[in-house]
Amino acid sequence: MAVATLFRRVSKSRYFNSAITPFTPKPFINPPQVRPISTPAKTFAGFGDLVSGAERKYYMLGGKGGVGKTSCAASLAVKFANHGHPTIVVSTDPAHSLSDSFDQDLTGGALVPIEGMDSPLFALEINPEKTKEDFRSAIQKDGGAGVKNFMDSMGLGMLSQQLEDLKLGELLDTPPPGLDEAMAISKVMQFVESQEYNSFTRIVFDTAPTGHTLRLLSLPDFLDTSIGKMMKLKEKIASTTAALKSVFMKEEPKQIPDNKLEQLRERMSKVRDLFRDPKTMEFIIVTIPTAMAVSESSRLCASLKKERVPVHRLILNQMLPESTDCKFCAIRRKDQMRALELIQRDKELSNLKIVQAPLFDVEIRGIPALKFMGDMDHDSQAGIEAGSMTDNAVEQTDGKIN
Numbered sequence: 001m002a003v004a005t006l007f008r009r010v011s012k013s014r015y016f017n018s019a020i021t022p023f024t025p026k027p028f029i030n031p032p033q034v035r036p037i038s039t040p041a042k043t044f045a046g047f048g049d050l051v052s053g054a055e056r057k058y059y060m061l062g063g064k065g066g067v068g069k070t071s072c073a074a075s076l077a078v079k080f081a082n083h084g085h086p087t088i089v090v091s092t093d094p095a096h097s098l099s100d101s102f103d104q105d106l107t108g109g110a111l112v113p114i115e116g117m118d119s120p121l122f123a124l125e126i127n128p129e130k131t132k133e134d135f136r137s138a139i140q141k142d143g144g145a146g147v148k149n150f151m152d153s154m155g156l157g158m159l160s161q162q163l164e165d166l167k168l169g170e171l172l173d174t175p176p177p178g179l180d181e182a183m184a185i186s187k188v189m190q191f192v193e194s195q196e197y198n199s200f201t202r203i204v205f206d207t208a209p210t211g212h213t214l215r216l217l218s219l220p221d222f223l224d225t226s227i228g229k230m231m232k233l234k235e236k237i238a239s240t241t242a243a244l245k246s247v248f249m250k251e252e253p254k255q256i257p258d259n260k261l262e263q264l265r266e267r268m269s270k271v272r273d274l275f276r277d278p279k280t281m282e283f284i285i286v287t288i289p290t291a292m293a294v295s296e297s298s299r300l301c302a303s304l305k306k307e308r309v310p311v312h313r314l315i316l317n318q319m320l321p322e323s324t325d326c327k328f329c330a331i332r333r334k335d336q337m338r339a340l341e342l343i344q345r346d347k348e349l350s351n352l353k354i355v356q357a358p359l360f361d362v363e364i365r366g367i368p369a370l371k372f373m374g375d376m377d378h379d380s381q382a383g384i385e386a387g388s389m390t391d392n393a394v395e396q397t398d399g400k401i402n
């Protein structure tokens with residue numbers, strides 16, 4: 001189904017607000033008791049400020065494998081939608097788990113409306129396998145025309161002529177590293193340029209574990225440089241050929257313009273600028289309170305800063321409650337506090353705002369659970385003692401927690 005049709009369908013519903021509603025936190029049925037941990041309160045901040053403003057914003061959530069990136073991205077997307085922002089949550093992780101997180105089928109590589117929401121929320125699992133398959137069949141079906149149509153649909157039409165010259169079948173059988181990220185970038189280009197996506201004011205990326213994501217973020221720069229080199233090389237070849245022709249065939253040397261490469265280069269620099277623009281983009285690091293996760297987050301933060309990607313927040317997920325009768329939990333909590341101290345001493349991470357998310361007593365799956373998680377910060381530190389979703393959210397949701 002076309003995005004425009006999907007969007008029209010939702011926008012006709014009574015839930016769609018063209019104006020962004022202000023952030024009005026709703027209290028929990030059993031408001032959790034908030035007890036500060038040993039960190040100064042000013043270092044803690046939630047997501048409340050992220051919902052304000054009607055202009056388009058991109059949020060990328062990334063970090064080590066398994067720390068809760070998908071859960072946090074999905075719950076943030078639910079929060080945005082519930083505050084009046086038409087929102088898309090995009091997974092750029094080849095091992096998608098958005099469907100598992102929302103507990104509904106979001107596969108297929110197309111924009112899918114999320115059921116059970118009172119406001120427009122769509123998901124997109126970028127599916128490199130399907131994209132490669134579509135590409136292969138486009139080549140088989142219509143040859144050059146098929147490739148052109150396919151590349152147009154990816155927002156890369158200007159590359160089709162160059163790609164026709166390559167042995168594409170072979171390329172797709174052994175894709176080069178970074179192809180998944182290149183496809184994600186082409187999607188970002190569509191968000192930026194296509195009219196169909198105009199109405200979405202929040203785009204949340206659930207990214208792949210650190211290494212992949214860094215490649216994704218550095219790709220536009222890399223391509224920009226590579227295209228620059230290609231253009232120079234082409235110019236050199238063209239001028240050498242022209243010089244040889246003029247010597248041997250007595251022809252005047254001609255300059256061959258290369259607009260297509262130039263256009264692609266411009267688009268790449270647009271995406272690169274988008275990733276670096278603090279007005280539109282924020283990368284949120286998700287981590288858990290362990291020394292290993294903190295070290296990886298520190299390296300990620302350093303790389304993001306090197307790439308000049310704006311990063312201000314760190315979600316510290318799966319925090320245990322302060323007071324507990326459970327001896328195991330108390331020892332674990334001490335260990336978590338040591339990890340928190342590491343964050344506070346770390347030269348990369350110490351300036352970030354920390355949003356704490358508790359370790360919940362059930363797996364976070366489905367809209368009610370995601371909503372509960374997204375609202376955890378309604379009072380800067382609420383939720384640290386609110387790890388019991390079964391006590392709180394079940395009452396709010398008629399027991400529909402999975």
Ligand SMILES: Nc1ncnc2c1ncn2[C@@H]1O[C@H](COP(=O)(O)OP(=O)(O)OP(=O)(O)O)[C@@H](O)[C@H]1O
Nearest residue numbers: 065066067068069070071097318358359360363364
């Ligand atoms: N705060 C939490 N409390 C309880 N369970 C959690 C919490 N955060 C995440 N989980 C659970 O941990 C598991 C992994 O979470 P999730 O898929 O969000 O991590 P991820 O970082 O996206 O993983 P991957 O790197 O594999 O994509 C899921 O079962 C999720 O429900």
